[in-house]
């Protein structure tokens with residue numbers, strides 16, 4: 262690691278004095294969108310795919326999307342098509358919202374059907390899974406759920422269920438394995454030739470957090486100590502068309518009655534000439550994790566919810582669709598925002614507050630923030646600024662305490678960004694609550710990040726920023742998961758010194774996107790990768806974690822311009838108890854940095870993150886590049902090795 266004698270190092274003195282620059286509590290948070298199978302197939306612990314027989318197959322490209330019913334996607338007869346026939350029906354459905362279900366006719370004893378379950382079922386030894394489904398049958402029969410190996414060997418078996426109702430009825434069972442099962446086949450057997458209809462399957466591992474969220478993924482989020490969570494996107498908020506935009510009211514109430522939606526990312530990569538169907542046409546949203554569960558997740562993580570609302574626009578990149586901002590249709594979008602606040606915070610006397618209470622949460626969620634528009638921009642046809650104003654006015658008339666966030670469009674290097682600030686800056690100067698922060702997005706190269714470490718130094722102080730989506734994009738030719746290299750994380754860490762130093766301007770920041778299932782990505786790099794069994798944080802994850810854990814409440818203003826020509830970036834902050842110094846050496850020079858002007862104490866702890874710039878974490882080596890606590894002690898002078906991040910923690 263750091264070996265003094267071998268270093269050909271430079272010496273620097275770090276000078277600084279405390280400024281009264283406050284760092285907002287929970288500055289570093291999460292951006293969460295169902296992209297890369299991050300929610301359904303990811304954090305949502307549901308193990309089965311197309312559980313309510315409503316999947317659609319997504320086709321088409323810009324302004325020309327269409328869907329085909331794929332109601333039986335993921336379901337297949339077992340052991341073969343001579344033994345059972347599966348049909349999708351919608352006559353006398355379980356409910357009028359999700360109308361399709363599967364009718365199974367078996368021709369012999371112990372025949373049935375399977376579910377694809379993404380890459381197959383993973384069951385940890387001794388950790389059961391709770392299964393439920395609705396069924397109806399005119400003939401009595403017994404049904405057994407099993408998990409089989411690929412070659413049909415029984416690995417785990419649930420108790421028999423006797424189907425005894427000609428009307429829809431809910432049945433439940435539990436399955437547990439003695440040994441770990443990987444890539445198991447979810448199979449349902451019917452004991453004798455029968456006709457049975459099934460709908461609304463569920464299979465959640467017993468250890469799911471809040472019985473809803475995949476444990477390892479939820480724990481990785483918790484370890485980040487996020488300050489807030491932006492949701493439900495991203496472009497998912499807007500949809501490729503208005504019809505598949507995220508509609509929060511469809512995401513609450515009993516999960517069986519939430520209208521499934523096709524995911525906007527199902528058509529990603531399609532083009533108008535040759536590619537009508539892409540790699541993930543069956544990417545759908547069950548809404549099993551809807552707005553209620555999102556608020557529960559924020560509560561579990563101890564972070565502020567930051568829902569983002571659609572302002573009557575489909576994704577501006579993908580579509581020309583919008584509702585006129587002077588129409589009654591637009592008022593529905595504004596009302597949705599007001600009703601969401603009522604759902605989160607209202608009492609039992611309110612319509613939406615009463616629904617929240619009925620769903621099980623008596624106490625308000627105390628939502629404080631709301632985003633107005635994802636990454637919108639003003640055009641000849643799209644009056645985004647007017648839309649923002651209409652939302653802000655309506656929200657503040659009813660809820661003056663709610664903090665509204667604006668949008669600076671998709672790219673901080675674009676004219677849209679300049680136009681946005683042209684609108685927001687004077688408004689915020691006159692009335693700071695017009696927008697508490699404007700959401701800026703940037704997916705940029707490492708070079709850009711290094712060159713823009715000071716981008717916020719000269720922002721006028723009334724301009725408050727929510728850096729809502731950012732990531733360093735390098736190595737386009739590497740495998741998707743290898744684009745999250747240590748080199749990218751170093752650039753992010755360096756850039757984030759500028760966020761922390763300008764914490765009086767940048768109030769919130771979140772890396773994007775959050776999750777990616779290996780083999781299921783539409784977008785990379787991403788913060789956390791996983792497969793059916795395991796998950797790991799990327800080097801970028803550890804950079805985010807470092808900022809969350811080791812940032813105080815007050816910035817120490819340091820003059821480190823002399824160091825930056827060698828690509829060494831430093832930020833220091835303190836809270837009542839501790840002082841934190843983060844030194845990011847992204848250069849080629851080992852350096853000795855005098856820190857006596859900040860503190861003459863010895864460190865309480867020293868953390869180090871190091872590696873080759875091309876190094877990545879993986880399922881096999883999940884913490885290869887991560888922030889590790891060391892036994893080092895530092896006093897007066899800190900040694901900063903090239904391509905290394907160190908965090909020094911001092912007791913005040």
Ligand code: AHR
Pocket residue numbers: 294296494495496497635636671702730773774784
């Ligand atoms: O983070 C991926 C996408 O990038 C988001 O959905 C969108 O807001 C941005 O363009």
